[in-house]
Amino acid sequence: MPSAPARKYRVGILGATGAVGQAFVRLLAGHPWFEITALAASERSAGKPYAEAARWIGDDRIPERVAAMPVLACDPAAVDAELVFSALDASAAGEVEPAFARAGRIVLSNAKSYRMDPDVPLLMPEVNPQHLDVLPTQRERRQWTGAIVTNANCASIPAAMVLAPLHARFGVRRFFMATMQAVSGAGYPGVPSLDILGNVIPYIKDEEPKIEIEVNKMLGHVSHGAIRPAPFAVSAHANRVPVEHGHTVCLSVEFEKPAGATEVLAELREWRGAEEARGLPTAPERPLVVRDEPDRPQPRRDAMEGEGMAVVVGRVRADPVFHVKLVAMAHNIVRGAAGASVLNAELMAARGLLDRP
Amino acid sequence: MPSAPARKYRVGILGATGAVGQAFVRLLAGHPWFEITALAASERSAGKPYAEAARWIGDDRIPERVAAMPVLACDPAAVDAELVFSALDASAAGEVEPAFARAGRIVLSNAKSYRMDPDVPLLMPEVNPQHLDVLPTQRERRQWTGAIVTNANCASIPAAMVLAPLHARFGVRRFFMATMQAVSGAGYPGVPSLDILGNVIPYIKDEEPKIEIEVNKMLGHVSHGAIRPAPFAVSAHANRVPVEHGHTVCLSVEFEKPAGATEVLAELREWRGAEEARGLPTAPERPLVVRDEPDRPQPRRDAMEGEGMAVVVGRVRADPVFHVKLVAMAHNIVRGAAGASVLNAELMAARGLLDRP
Amino acid sequence: MPSAPARKYRVGILGATGAVGQAFVRLLAGHPWFEITALAASERSAGKPYAEAARWIGDDRIPERVAAMPVLACDPAAVDAELVFSALDASAAGEVEPAFARAGRIVLSNAKSYRMDPDVPLLMPEVNPQHLDVLPTQRERRQWTGAIVTNANCASIPAAMVLAPLHARFGVRRFFMATMQAVSGAGYPGVPSLDILGNVIPYIKDEEPKIEIEVNKMLGHVSHGAIRPAPFAVSAHANRVPVEHGHTVCLSVEFEKPAGATEVLAELREWRGAEEARGLPTAPERPLVVRDEPDRPQPRRDAMEGEGMAVVVGRVRADPVFHVKLVAMAHNIVRGAAGASVLNAELMAARGLLDRP
């Protein structure tokens, strides 16, 4: 069980007004280790009080203290914070995030811009905490006093979580994955209702290529200061469905070492994730929750499992083509985005990586 | 182009009050070759006028002539018709359909009860019209003067249609398939709104095992009076989504003879289906309609293509695990059920199989 | 602030397997004053463990202790409980509820069967706690040692709550009300998805006549052992919309004493409900929550306000025909059904009405 840090860290949120930015506000407002000291967003919002700049889309209210905070520009000089959580789009993140890292800040990023760089962790505390070992290389190579640590695309995360114990035990050779992704994954305003009411859109721009490389990196290993992706092949089909929150993924998996549904299910039931991640404030009691009912997981009913941080898995069964088929589901905004970044920061805090030498 | 039969055939509908039964009424009410002479349903409905027994769920109205017809029992003695279209559940179909076949009627069935019997065609006129050649064996073996001809499960049909030309040309070795199925596939009242609003149910009872054998049979060949299924392996994931009509299927396909997206796309564009099926009254102008937009097919926008009888296909692209990935979609009630049976009957009429020797 | 009773009361749930029955289980499982000692339902369920008999439809799990309890018949002899919460349909409630009252049990009913009887309270603790004063008359007249206390239809409740302070202050003369009601109001399986996906059904069987008399009774007064309904006229339009939980009602109200939006808003903001109801375990901090945003309340975002027990009101504005227009919304299963009954029982406990003389 990690011990709490000696003091609260001062944290900022970049892209604070959007759907993921709002989730950061929600998760950080009462956080035991972090204190929101800065909210930043695009030029359009800068200067306004947060409550006015953000169109709050939850079923709760903006935390009172945050509501009145002014929105700042995404500029390291303006943002008073030791670490920043970034919900920026790749278009903005490409320049803004390194500027913060250069200025000595730890950046916890949701953008794809640096995710696949070998010296940038694509971190999941339960799965690959050792990937943080590339940070010295990152700093040296890039001449940063800060750092960038990323988390994966919201659809890659449930796949990586459910495959982590299976890869460790049986070796994943290849898998097929079809997603059914919630509209909140596209942010706000995001998907027009005219496009998705009573409909399925079998396409999400740039999504499949991400899925087809990110899981490999998350399940890879560190060697000589670089993350080497696991070498399995991935076939992804990404679909948008009229669901508010929760990405559902159907997987058919082939292993190096043949394994049937019974062994796989036993492995999933038993797995608790990396020791280091247990007890972190945002870590769910169990990273994987197995449901035995034939028709679970379901996004509307299971997305909030483990306060949105658990991956729910079910329907583990034999696959006529590969070895097993199963269904996994996770809350795309919590486990798949803001919560993932917060958990990453907690792991770094527990490791002492947020305190300068 | 098939010539119209010399006379109209007298047709009945079994299970006429349900969702598929209503689709039969809609498709047959003004049919050039068939005339509805009998409507039959469960005991509960028998005796009532059709308009009272059926809770009509379309956006049109019950054809006037049909509205007043009395609902009969599903008994060959009561049903005055040469051929019957059956929308019965497997539970009822198991006994009722053979009773009609024994009584000399041609039964066009949507039930799974006899679908997989080697002497029963699982017919798709564009794909396997030659499967009708098993009918003499069926009659002889079963001592029927009528016959049973079936069509496949509503999710198997789009897969079989899109794979038909590819199997012929490249040989399908195995494929993955994830479905996103409309609620009308579960009939009426079917899926409770409390289960599916804003949700995905990653399970449809008994659906995956059907898909994993039916496509093989549809793409099989006839030998010694029996249909021999094509030997490829199939991995199916069946999901229910909040869509009214139209089943979407994501496929990843491996061929015997390697083929890339370009060749596959060319094949799909060119294919017109079996010569024999063209010009049948219910046959769409093209059985496969290729859409080039990156985000099609979509059920709400494409389900009525070809008056609901076309399979719409798109997103043909290279697959990192197998050879190609693609998305297909078809109207589950029209192409996937009632329309399929009607087209089957038309093929039989054109072949002269509806006229007794 | 009411003091806790000296002991826990033994409570049963009638109709425990349906949507409202499940809500009772959820609300009572950890209740400080009540302990579930019996679950009863229809013949079909009786004898099975609850977890098997009930198709649990929430996003939580059946409380462990309850899951294993056997489902009993709705018979006072079988049900060991001092008070029973009834989620029975009117068809069953008509006979079952008086049988329990006759057998000395307090029945907290959601059914319409006895709601409008002048000696039966249609109770809302914040609005009309004094209606409990008719109980002696009820017992005497009916020769019951127990009693029946009812709560209103789920659509009447938000109207009654928002009108309570306005009626007290300005006198309601008449009002229009159009509802947009969630599908959970129809129970489970309830509304077929084929009927409501992307649709509105401008009709709910028997709903408008209930609304047009129940609000009057709730805002009425007790005289000579009978509840005399308030004499205003009500015009109700009931609609079903594709929303999971939360009934939204639009009201246009005419008062005896003219009042504008400002005064009405001030009244709504200030009102805290009857003193007696405050601090009851299930009572929300505020029975009415006023939202100032122009587009609130919204069911998906506001239904869980006050843990589902608050009525949320907004858009108070001048009405060109009557005096003011406004929108109110409440969770139909919690505030509008199970939670209402539980709160009623708590009021009775606080008054000492659950302890026999």
Add this chain to the structure above:
Amino acid sequence: MPSAPARKYRVGILGATGAVGQAFVRLLAGHPWFEITALAASERSAGKPYAEAARWIGDDRIPERVAAMPVLACDPAAVDAELVFSALDASAAGEVEPAFARAGRIVLSNAKSYRMDPDVPLLMPEVNPQHLDVLPTQRERRQWTGAIVTNANCASIPAAMVLAPLHARFGVRRFFMATMQAVSGAGYPGVPSLDILGNVIPYIKDEEPKIEIEVNKMLGHVSHGAIRPAPFAVSAHANRVPVEHGHTVCLSVEFEKPAGATEVLAELREWRGAEEARGLPTAPERPLVVRDEPDRPQPRRDAMEGEGMAVVVGRVRADPVFHVKLVAMAHNIVRGAAGASVLNAELMAARGLLDRP
């Protein structure tokens, strides 16, 4: 029955790329009296081929001839057309529409900018064709050689249609109206799915004030070159619901001359609208279609009645506060916007108002 004009009129569409603009393209592409000669839209689209500039949102395809047409600027000098159909927002319409009228073009407008001017018809051919009599005043006063003729807000139209015969016969004194409006009424991209999936938004910006004056004007009379609104009072509640097309309105109506449900229903059944409008190409066979089922009209099932041009009415019943309650529904994009303008133009053609003296 109006006779066809001697020639086809050359027509342009302003705001051709949006949801209503697309509906104009759909309705005009094969129109017997009109020929699309120009498509205009905002600067951003100008210069592109229509198929590229417009994100086509229907379940059909862009008419081939139109797909290749270049999009022009909204400038009378660029737009070669005798009459223009305007789907412009009020922000653009305020300046663009008079510029066209000044340049001698007939403008058929959907914008609110000039709707309420006494010399501008708010035209419904079945209801107030005589309102065209103000055009000479309009031209003289404004020094226009062209003209502006408008149609009402999409929610006002079903109300005006159903009240037209009732006002003529019984005199409307006041009414209450609650709408449930489809998302397409907000255009494309319009309502974000995150706001409306499984939700109701009880607010549409600026909508209620429009409804509360437009019906009056539509049912008003012409006197001294100006339209005098009917003097009844209107209370409107506007709501957005997760429906694709079709605005449903609940009405409670008080008449000058008391009338009950039976008389009102008889009047609605009998009414055929103004003689002049009958037989126009876009006029539905019946402007009002009465449904007798207790649960109709429903938007998903009834919006396309009369090819989207009929108003469907049902649930006519006694009202406890006023005289009658009823429900009306119309396709907001067809009857409520583009189709209304096209029908208006047809009426003008039939009257010879499109041919210059």
